[in-house]
Amino acid sequence: MSGGILRLSHVEIRVPDLELATAYYAEVVGLVETAREPGRVFLKGWDEHQHHSVILTDAPTYGLEHMGFKVEDADDLAHYETRLETAGVSVERFARGALAPGHGDAIRFRAPTGHLVELVHGMEQVGNMLPLNNPPPEPLGLVGMHPPRIDHVFLTAEDVDDATRFFSELLDFRLAEQILGDDGHQLASFLERTHTPHDVAFITGPQGGLHHFAFWLDDWNQVRRAADICSYHGIDIDAGPTRHGATRGYGLYFFDPAGNRNEVYTGGYWVDPDADPITWTESEMGRAIFYYEGVVNQRFLTVHS
Amino acid sequence: MGILRLSHVDIKVPDLDLAAAYYTEVIGMLEVERTDDQVFLKCWDEQDHHSLALRYDPRVGLDRMSFKVEHEDDLAELEKAVETYGYAVERISDGEAVGQGESIRFDTPSGQEMELVHEVTRVGGLLPKVNPHPVPEAMMKGIAPPRMDHLLVTAEEVGEATKFYMDVLGFRLTEQLLDGDGHQIGTWMERSHSPHDLAVVSGVNGGLHHFAYWLDDWDHVRKAADILAYNAIQIDVGPTRHGITRGETIYFFDPLGTRNEVFTGGYRPDPDFPTITWTEDNIGKAIFYYEGELNDRFMKVHT
Numbered sequence: 001m002s003g004g005i006l007r008l009s010h011v012e013i014r015v016p017d018l019e020l021a022t023a024y025y026a027e028v029v030g031l032v033e034t035a036r037e038p039g040r041v042f043l044k045g046w047d048e049h050q051h052h053s054v055i056l057t058d059a060p061t062y063g064l065e066h067m068g069f070k071v072e073d074a075d076d077l078a079h080y081e082t083r084l085e086t087a088g089v090s091v092e093r094f095a096r097g098a099l100a101p102g103h104g105d106a107i108r109f110r111a112p113t114g115h116l117v118e119l120v121h122g123m124e125q126v127g128n129m130l131p132l133n134n135p136p137p138e139p140l141g142l143v144g145m146h147p148p149r150i151d152h153v154f155l156t157a158e159d160v161d162d163a164t165r166f167f168s169e170l171l172d173f174r175l176a177e178q179i180l181g182d183d184g185h186q187l188a189s190f191l192e193r194t195h196t197p198h199d200v201a202f203i204t205g206p207q208g209g210l211h212h213f214a215f216w217l218d219d220w221n222q223v224r225r226a227a228d229i230c231s232y233h234g235i236d237i238d239a240g241p242t243r244h245g246a247t248r249g250y251g252l253y254f255f256d257p258a259g260n261r262n263e264v265y266t267g268g269y270w271v272d273p274d275a276d277p278i279t280w281t282e283s284e285m286g287r288a289i290f291y292y293e294g295v296v297n298q299r300f301l302t303v304h305s
Numbered sequence: 306m307g308i309l310r311l312s313h314v315d316i317k318v319p320d321l322d323l324a325a326a327y328y329t330e331v332i333g334m335l336e337v338e339r340t341d342d343q344v345f346l347k348c349w350d351e352q353d354h355h356s357l358a359l360r361y362d363p364r365v366g367l368d369r370m371s372f373k374v375e376h377e378d379d380l381a382e383l384e385k386a387v388e389t390y391g392y393a394v395e396r397i398s399d400g401e402a403v404g405q406g407e408s409i410r411f412d413t414p415s416g417q418e419m420e421l422v423h424e425v426t427r428v429g430g431l432l433p434k435v436n437p438h439p440v441p442e443a444m445m446k447g448i449a450p451p452r453m454d455h456l457l458v459t460a461e462e463v464g465e466a467t468k469f470y471m472d473v474l475g476f477r478l479t480e481q482l483l484d485g486d487g488h489q490i491g492t493w494m495e496r497s498h499s500p501h502d503l504a505v506v507s508g509v510n511g512g513l514h515h516f517a518y519w520l521d522d523w524d525h526v527r528k529a530a531d532i533l534a535y536n537a538i539q540i541d542v543g544p545t546r547h548g549i550t551r552g553e554t555i556y557f558f559d560p561l562g563t564r565n566e567v568f569t570g571g572y573r574p575d576p577d578f579p580t581i582t583w584t585e586d587n588i589g590k591a592i593f594y595y596e597g598e599l600n601d602r603f604m605k606v607h608t
Contacts, residue, residue, distance in 0.1 A: 003306070006575060047572055049579070072576055125579070132579055134587040137551040137594065149573065194498065194573075218570065219522035248439040267521065269350060270452060270497075272309065273375055276352075276434055284436040291439060 002079075003072025004172050005193045008200065009120050010052055010068045011153055011213045014059035015258040021056050024257050028233050029215065030144025034126060035101045042101065045215065046139060047148030050123040051102030054150065062258040062305040064210035066108065066116035067153050069171075069199075074105065074121050080171065081107050087170055096122060112166050113157035114208030145226040147215030151265050152198050154212045156205025156304050160186040163202040167191050173200065176271050177246045179280040179288050187282065190246060197247035197268045209304040212253060212261035219266055220250050226264045230254050239300055243267075245291040246280055253300070260305045307383070307475045310497045312373035312422055313355050314456055314516045316608075317362035318561045324359050327560050331536045332518070333447030337428060338403060345404055347428070348518065349441055350451035354404030354426040357453070357516075365561050365608045367513035369410065370456055370503070371420035372496075380409055383421055386473045387411050399424070414469045415460030416510030448529045450518035454568050455501050457515050459508025459607050466505050467492040476503060479574050480549050480581040482591055490585070493549060500550035500571040512607040515556060517566035523553045529567045533557050542603060546570075548594040549583060556603070563608045 015021035022041045025031045031043035034052055042052035050070075057065050071077060081091045084107075094106045104122035111117050129139040157163040164186055167173040173191035176198060181187045190198040203211055217223055223241045230237050230252070238253035238261060249267040256262055280288035286295040318324035325344045328334045334346040337355050345355035353373075360368055374380060384394045392411045397420075399406045406424030413419050431441035460466040467489055470476040479500050482491035493501040506514060520526055526544050533540055533555065541564060543555035552570040559565055583591040589598035 003576065007573075049575070070575070125577070127579075133582050134548070134584060134591070135581060137546065137548065216573075219524070221522070221524070243439060245437070245439065270310070270519075272352070272373075278437060279435045281436060287436070 002075050004076055004079075005119065006070045006072045007194045008067065008150055008152055009050070009070035009118075009123065010055060010150070012055040012057055012065035012067070013210075013213075013256075013258075013260055014061055014063050014065050015056050015256070015260070016058075016060060016062065017257065018056060018058045020257045024235075025054060025056065026144075028144045028229060028235060029262065030142055030146030032129070037101065040100070044126075045147050045149040046142055047128045048150070049125045049128055051126050052100070052123075055100065062260050064115065064153075064155070064208075064213075064260075064305070066118055067200075067213075068106070068118035068120045069193075070123070071119050071121050077105060077107050077119055077121055080119055084109055084170055089170070102126065111163070112159075113155065113163045113202065115155055115157075145215070145217070145222070145229055145264060147217055147264060149216050151196075151214045151216040152200060153210070154198075154201045154203065154214070154263075156207075156209030156211050157202050158204070158207050160189055160202045160204055164189040164191065167200065174271070174273060174275075175277045176275070177278040177280065179246065179285055180282065182282045187285065188246070188288075192271055195271050195273075197249065197271060205304055210260060211304045212263045214251070214263035214265040217264045217266045223250050223252050223264055223266055226252050238303075239290060239293075239297060242293060243291040245284070245288040246278070258305070261303070306375055307379055308421065308496045308502075309373045309375045311356075311453055311455060311502050312353065312371045312420075312425060313358060314370055314453065314513075315358040315360065315368035316513070316516075316563055317364060317366045317368055318359045318559075318563075319361070319363055319365060320561060321359060321361045323560050327538075328357065328359070329446070331447045331532065331538060332565070333445065333449035335431075340403065343403065348450050348452045349431045349445075351453070352427055352430055354428050358403075365563055367417055367458070367511070367608065369418035369420050370458070371408070371422055372502070373425065374421050374423050377423050380407065380421060380423055383474060384409050390469065390473045413466065414462065415458055415466035415505055417458050417513070448518070448520070448532050448567060450520055450567060452519050454499075454517045454519040455503065456513065456517065457504040457506060459510070459512035459514055460505050461507075461510050463489045463492055463505050463507055467494065470494055470503060470505070477574070477576055477578070478580045479578060480583065482506075482549070482583045482585070482588060484585045491549075491583075491591075495574060498573055498575070500552065500574065508607055513563065514607045515564035515566045517554075517568040520567045520569045522569055526553050526555060526567055526569055530555055541606075542593060542596075542600060545596060546594040548587070548591040549581075562606075564606065 102124035240252035408422035476494035541556035
């Protein structure tokens with residue numbers, strides 16, 4: 001095995017109205033459309049070099065179709081394929097370009113949480129929107145919140161302990177933080193590969209659910225500006241701008257027109273691979289999720305897609 | 306696998322008490338340990354024993370730069386790679402250096418001594434591991450950066466030094482500055498998926514241009530400028546922005562003349578990130594994006 005999983009690569013999101021969703025992700029969030037085919041639209045954050053980080057898929061319902069993680073080396077795919085199959089997980093292999101325009105070599109499997117997971121290597125590099133010689137720090141004329149990149153995905157699962165175990169033992173994620181119930185079971189876990197507080201996180205809920213996926217913003221000022229943009233467009237804000245106790249990040253939650261929760265996120269900290277995880281107790285769950293409010297709203301705990 | 310990040314910078318200071326006072330009161334680092342001629346300091350969010358070591362010496366300068374490796378066997382692997390390249394490697398055994406376990410030390414083509422270390426004494430951050438607040442409110446003295454970020458060294462042959470750091474130690478080149486003949490006069494290299502952990506610019510061999518602390522955002526950079534001005538610290542440049550790394554910054558000098566930086570921003574390069582090239586005619590914007598030109602002091606003063 002070589003480098004293993006590097007980071008979250010992309011999410012594929014189900015939307016019942018593809019045109020409306022595309023308009024929202026392009027104009028309000030400010031992603032860049034890179035390709036379109038019948039039933040699917042491919043988008044990326046402006047600073048991302050790879051072909052896409054968000055796929056919108058026409059579907060009668062909403063939710064997460066699958067999530068993809070980028071692996072560092074081509075050998076990593078075979079390594080994880082063997083390891084997963086040895087553990088009794090069936091794995092499907094896809095040749096370069098088979099799954100989507102610009103897509104790399106990939107494997108897919110179903111996690112015990114019900115989510116379809118993909119590992120991908122060698123997605124087409126389409127470049128960020130800047131030249132590679134003497135580039136300015138940001139292109140002018142970007143619209144909406146224009147996050148530079150995708151950051152993490154937050155999922156629901158019935159058995160969070162089991163989700164944590166699967167992602168740690170089979171996929172080498174590291175536990176950065178956890179919320180423990182009074183009975184000692186994990187209510188939530190935050191797992192990382194990028195030395196940030198989380199690339200994927202789980203919270204107790206239905207199998208296969210999407211709580212939210214998050215875009216990176218550069219600082220708290222950008223988070224405030226994102227809230228202005230939500231309000232201007234009449235986008236339903238779920239919570240924030242506020243701070244998380246868990247991850248220390250600053251966040252704003254809101255919903256896309258299909259009802260999938262989005263977040264814009266910044267802050268956090270650097271995590272060494274040998275860092276001790278941080279634990280939150282059930283009585284402090286309010287502060288763990290919303291540090292300023294100290295309580296979690298019911299919608300945050302019950303609404304997912 | 307391999308080098309993870311910058312671990313600590315060891316510098317020489319002609320006045321240990323003055324330097325320690327500056328790094329604790331103005332920068333806001335914490336003193337972790339003191340010996341007859343050394344003071345060890347860390348930033349509030351760092352778990353490891355120290356990220357800066359001050360040692361009394363009549364002259365200022367860099368003792369060594371120390372990088373943390375991810376696995377114990379990385380030391381043996383990199384030791385072999387350095388020896389194959391042609392440099393002698395010294396093994397420092399567990400307990401020989403304050404606050405850390407076994408390490409290897411060697412010279413580099415840019416003339417600085419480099420150390421690689423795996424086990425560093427874990428003293429913990431200022432926050433508990435159960436239900437922590439995001440900041441340790443009570444101690445926030447001075448600028449209070451959460452952690453160390455990178456360093457920039459000088460070298461006579463930037464190209465040769467860069468080749469060593471990349472081929473032998475596995476650094477990846479994110480950005481480079483080329484002169485009119487296409488030779489590298491500055492290189493920015495990373496291991497931590499940030500724009501740089503180590504950078505090299507043209508100058509004397511063995512020199513330290515600056516080392517930098519991470520701050521959380523531009524607002525924190527502005528606040529740092531207030532603190533520097535209040536304490537009458539000489540600001541070299543900034544607050545401003547870099548074209549290279551896209552970071553936001555202030556350069557200033559500690560009371561003994563070592564250049565410090567506070568840094569934020571940047572981007573997240575994957576290991577397959579295509580290198581960004583700056584040409585010499587754009588050197589002003591490359592280094593100081595808002596001013597568009599370099600000051601002489603920035604080019605000439607180092608320790």
